[in-house]
Amino acid sequence: MISKRMFPWLDERLGISGIYKTIFDRMVPKVNWxxxxxxxxxxxxxxxxxxxxxxxxxxxxxxxxxxxxxxYIMNGVAFGWLIRGIHHWGATLMVITVFLHMLRVFFYAAYKYPREITWTTGVLLLLATLGMGFTGYLLPWDQKAYWATTVGTSIAGAVPGIGDFILRALRGGNDLSGVTLARFFSAHIWMFPLIIIALIGVHLYLVIRIGISSIPKENE
Amino acid sequence: MARSANVTRRGFITSVMAFAGSVMGVVVGLPVIGYLISPALNAKKSDAWIPAGKLDTYPLGVPTSFSFTRTQVNGWEKTVNSFSVYVLRDASNQVKVFSSICTHLGCRVSFHKSSEEYICPCHDAHFNINGGVVSGPPPRPLNQYESKVDNGNLMIHVIEA
Structure with a gap:
């Protein structure tokens, strides 16, 4: 097979097996699901x-x-219902897994030295995930989306002192409008994803660099 | 170990993961391709017979204007195109249906009874009552629609690309 001779050649130049070993063949303690x-x-x-x-x-x-x-996506395009369905349920599921992940880290005390920055980036990732949920919820632009965002931005507007400013910054004006839709879209597909990708980079780098913590034992 | 007939725990898990990954890749990947090329698969060439009313109501020998609209749907967008034709009926009930679009640059011609000509206001093109070019810049006669008479009703054949 040609790949038998190709792979060592490529590996010598790209260091693929080194990357593989670092990411997948690293030492881990005995852990659970x-x-x-x-x-x-x-x-x-x-x-x-x-x-x-x-x-x-x-x-x-x-x-x-x-x-x-x-x-049109739901009724006119082949498998549009499937793509949107996966995006819809994937979003809900992701909020759940992020929360459970945080609870696991919290109850096993895995946030302690030397993993404080892993924990901090994780908390920021949780907030960014919620931000994705909040901005994505408006995009269908139906009654539920419109009023949920009206309520959500009003809650942000209840902050003492700067509340009005926050509300106008979120809505792009006093009222929920096309400006709001455009900025939520931009936040949803550009700002939050880039923030999340950057934070995942730091988070995973730290997980690989420091290694994961073992399950705490009774007399530790 | 790697070449043993027995399946190792690691080898088994690798195979299962590769298989499950491939299944998920196909389950997501194939619909994604269908999703992307979907609009290309609906190559529709719409053609319709437009009812234009009783043939008797069209006067003999005088081109009479008839207008209708057609709606085209592209994805989430609806476009309404308006059509305007001149119907010319002769004594033997032969019907000619002319497009009112000037063959020069697409302005609308109108029929002038005084000169018995279709005149385009843009570049002063003149067409005779049968659509032939009399004077002006048009390269060819007025376009005609196919038509038929069904139970005394005039039907106009419209083909949209």
Missing amino acids: WFTLGSATLFLFALQVVTGIMLSVYYVPSPDKAYDSIQ
């Missing part, structure tokens, strides 16, 4: 990226076309 939640979240994020890019092929973030373009 709760330790798979980070990987599950990473898988769901990748799925959200793929299905999200696919949805952006047909979705239009404008007040007069957003709803119609989703109707």
Whole structure:
């Protein structure tokens, strides 16, 4: 087989097996299924990226076309219902796995020295995931989306002193409008994803560099 | 170990993961391809017979204007195209249906009874009552629609690309 001779040649130049060994053949303590939640979240994020890019092929973030373009995705495009369904349920599932992952880390005290930065980036990832949920919820531009965002931004507006400013910054004006839809779309497909990808990079680097903690024992 | 007939624990898990991964890849990947090329598969060439009313109502020998609209749907977008034709009926009930689009640059011609000509306002093109070019820049006569009479009703054949 040609790959038998090709691989060592490529590996010598690219160092693929070194990368593989560092990421997949690293030492881990004996752990349980709760330790798979980070990987599950990473898988769901990748799925959200793929299905999200696919949805952006047909979705239009404008007040007069957003709803119609989703109707077209659901009824007019082959497998549109499937792509959107995966994105919808993947989002819900991702919030759940992120939370369970955090609870696992918390109850096993894995956030302690030397993993404080892993924990901090994890908390930021949780917030960014919630931000994705909040901004993505408006995009269908139906009654539920409109009023949920009206309520959500009003809650942010209840902050003492700067509340009004926060509300106008979120909505892009006093009222929920096409401006809100456009900025939520931008946040949903550009800002939050880039923040999340950067934070995942740091998070995974630290997991690989420091290694994962073992399950705490009774007399430790 | 690697060449043993017995399946190792690691080898088994690797195979299962590779298989499950491939299944998931296909389950997601194939629909994604269908999703992307979906609009290309609906190659539709719409053609329709437009009812234009009773033939008797069209006067003999006088081109009479008839207008209708056609709606095209592309994805989430609806486009309404308006059509305007001149119907010319002669004594033997032969019907000619002319497009009112000037063959020069696409302005609308209108029939002038005084000169018995279709005149385009844009570049002063003149067509005779049968659509032939009399004067002006048009390269060819007015386009005609296929038509038929069904139970006394005039039907116009419209083909949209």
